[in-house]
Amino acid sequence: MATLPKKYQWLAEEPGPRMIKEALAVFGTVEQPGDPNNPVIISWAKETGEKNVTQMYVADSIPWCGLFMAVVAKRADKPLVKDPLWALNWGTFGVFTKTPMLGDVLVFVRRTTDGSRAGHVGLYVGEDETAYHVLGGNQGDCVCVTRMAKTRLYTARRPAYQLQPDNVRRIRLATTTALSHNEA
Secondary structure, three states: OOOOOOOHHHHHHHOHHHHHHHHHHHOOEOOOOOOOOOHHHHHHHHHHHHHHHHHHHOOOOOHHHHHHHHHHHHHHOOOOOOOOOOOOHHHOEEOOOOOOOOOOOOOOOEEEOOOOOOEEEEEEEEEOOOOOEEEEEOOOEEEEEEEEEEEHHEEEEOOOOOOOOOOOOEEEOOOOOOOOOOOO
């Protein structure tokens, strides 16, 4: 695992939720520039065990936030959504929650360069007044934490816990970095 930025180092001490722990285990994974592919990211497709994912995901130049979520969920023994490569499909994961908290899946809407609607998905690690702090894949071509405008939130989904971890809570953080505008 790459070193977490100082403002997020507290995450390494959190006892859960398990999806956060699994995401942190691959923190810093970077997409290869140009034609070469990062074999780690490519291997995640096979690890999901989903035939359609393995067939569709053949290059790390393909948006991979949904793939990141699929491998994190799989490693955390959570069920995958149908067609997990499509970020907006994570809007059916777990159970809806009105108030996002640590470890919840956040699904965002974004516009592509041609103006069509697409999505982005990641995990809640905190919030400030105007943004959620999101641990996700394909954020600046890597697994990292970035700020996403609250106005872009499509839905928040909590894993269907048998026993919810005690540390699932809202986390207030300082506004310290620019907002993300295009995660693909």
